[in-house]
Amino acid sequence: MKKHNFYAGPSVLPEYTKQKVAEAALDFAGTGLSVMEVSHRGKEFVAVMDEAIALVKELLNVPEGYSVLFLQGGASLQFLMVPYNLMKAKAAYLNTGAWASKAMKEAQFFGEVVEVASSKDKNFNYIPKSYEVPADVDYLHITTNNTIFGTELKSDPDVPVRLVADMSSDIFSRPIDVAKYDLIYAGAQKNLGPSGATLVIVKDDVLGKTGRQIPTMLDYQIHIKNESMFNTPSTVAVFACLQTLKWLKENGGVAEMEKVNIAKADLLYGELDRNKLFVPTVPAAEDRSRMNVTFVMAPGYEALEKEFLDLATAKGMVGLKGHRSVGGFRASTYNALPLESVQALVDAMKEFEAIH
Template identity: 50%
Template sequence: MPERIYNFSPGPGTLPYSVLQEAAVDIVNFKDKGIGLIELSHRSKEFMAVAEETENLIRELMGIPANYKVLFLQGGASSQFFMVPMNLLKADQKATYLNTGVWAKKAIKEAKLFGQVEVAYSSEDITFKRVPRDDEYTVAPDSQYLYFVTNNTIYGTQFPTMPNKEAMLIADMSSDILSRPVDVSKFGLIFAGAQKNMGPAGVTVVIIREDLLDRVDDKVPTMLKYKTHAEKDSMFNTPPCFSIYCVGRVMNWLKQTGGVAAIEKLNREKAALLYEVIDSTEFYRGHAEKESRSLMNVAFNLPTPELEAQFIREATAVGLDGLKGHRSVGGCRASIYNAFPREGVEKLVTFMADFAKKNG
C-alpha cells in the first residue's frame, strides 16, 4: 500500500487509522467468530451488542440525558430536512429558521411544505460569510422551534456558541458534532450525518427528546415517524449495520483520546495554525468573518482562480488531497475534522507558506 495521503475532503472525511485497521479485520472475521461483520444478522446477539455499545458511547461522550432517544436512521442528513417538520410542525404552526448556508436553505424549502416558516436571519446576500449574534434576530413566542446549522461546511462558518433564546433548539450538527462540548438538554432534537465526524456514510444519528415523539400526526408514513424507530430501538427495519459499527469504533477512539473536551483543544490548535498562516499575508483571504470562523472547515481564496487551481494541483501532488473549494464560493477549503491529524495541518501550513513565497 502506498503512503497514506492527508484527506482534507469535507465528507466523507478522514477516519482514525486504527478504526480502519480494526474494521478491515472484522469485516472478514468478526471477533474471530468465523463470519464477517457485514454478514451478521442485525437481530443477532452479536450485532445487538454492537448497536448497544455504540449508543452508550455516544450518550457518555455527549452527556445525553436519560429522557432522550438516540436513533440510527438512513437517508442521510438531507432526509432530516423534511422529517423534522413532518414530525414536529403542523400546517397552522410556525417554526423559525436561520439561513446561514446551502444546507439551511434546503431545510427551509422542505419545512415550508409542512407549516409556516419564518426566516429570522439570512446572510445569503453576503455569500454566507457569517452567522448571527443573538441580538440580530428574534424568535416569535408561538414558534415551535428554532432551527439552525451549527457548522457550515461550504463557507467555513460556525456558531461559536449556541443560540440563547426562549425557544426549543433543533440543530443540524452534521459537520461538527462531538468536536466540542454541547449541552444536549438545551435541544429538542440534534441530527448528524456520520460521514464527517462520526464514521462512514450510511447512517444518520438523531438525538430526540422523548416527549416530542408523540407530536407526529397519524397520517405521517410509518417509516418517517421518529416514534417508529424509537419504539424499536432503531431496529424497525434492517439498519445500516456496518456504518453503526464504525461509528461505535470511532466513539471508542474518541473516548481513548480523552473525550470531547480533549478533542476540542486539539481542534482549536489545528484551526489556529491554519488561520495564522492565512492572516499573516495578503496572499490568502479567509472567506468567513473572524467571529464566525469554523474549527472544522477552513475556506480561503488566493489572488486569482488560476493560482487557486495551481495551488490545488501542487498540493495534491505532495499528498494534500481534497482542498478544492465548493463550486458556489470557489477557492480552497481544508476540512480538519476530529480524526484529522495535526501533522497533516502542519504539512499544509508549510506548503501554504512556501507557495505564497514562490507565487506572491
C-alpha cells in the first residue's frame, strides 16, 4: 500500500534522495566503497560538501559575505551557539512556541533575554504582530515556523537590529531574502535530509564581536575557517542533504516549492474550514503554517478522534497524531510530500463526514 508520510520530523524525503542514499550506502561515487566508509578528507566527499554548500547558496540566492555551514547537534545546539557567538549582554526573542522558549532558555546563560512578545496566552495559536524591539539588543531571534502549534511567519520581517531565525521546519519552502537575516539555522530533518546535519547561514562580519572566548566546537569562525570540516562531519547526512538540494533545483527551486506548498495548504485548510467535523487550531489565515497543519475535532465530535485516526491509518497515512500540547491532528506537508497525499487526506475527511 502507498504510504502518505505526514510525520513532523524526521519526515518525508524525495524518492530521489532515498534512492541515491541506498545506492551510495553500497558504492559511493564509483569508489567501490560505501559513503559511510570513506574519509571525509578524500576528494569524493569534499566534492559532496562543496556542492551542497554551493547549492544552498544558489537555491536561496545567498549574498556575498555569508558563509554556509553543515554542523551537527540539531537546532537545539544552535540555541546555545547563537548567543555564545552573537550576544554581548542583551538579546530579544519572539516567543512563538516550544522551540522559541527553549532557545530563550539557553540565551539566559549569556545575559538579559527580552521577550518582545509571546502568543502563549492562546497556546501559541497566532504570531504576535505589534511589538517593539529594544534598540540596544544584540539581535532579535525568531522561529519562522512552529512545528508543534502550526503557525508560520511567511514573510521576512524588517527589523532595526540583527535578525536571527530558526528556519528548521520551513527553510527551502519559499524564497527568502537572506540579506534581511544575519544568521539562519535549520535542523535538516524536515525539508532537507535526515537528522544529524544542521544547516547554518551566517553573515561573516557579525562574528567575533562579543569579546568572549568560545569553546572550539561552538565557534562559528572555527567551522567557517575549516569549511565545515574542523572535525568529521556527519557524512551520510550531508550526502543525503545534497541529494535533496539537487532534487529541489531539478524541480524548480524554492519558487516552485512555494507554489506547490500554497496549493497543498489551500486544499487542506479549505477542507478544514468547510468540513463541519474538523476545526483548524490556528484561526488567522495569515498565521497558518504551510508546513504543519494542526487541527482538532469540532466541538461535539471530540469522541470521534480515534475513529478518524484509524480510518486515515487504514488508508496508509502515518504521522497524523497531533503533538500532546495541542492534541488532535497534525498533517506535516513538507516540500517532499506530494499533493496527492494531501488529496488523500482531504478525501478521507470527506468520507468521514459522509459517515457521520
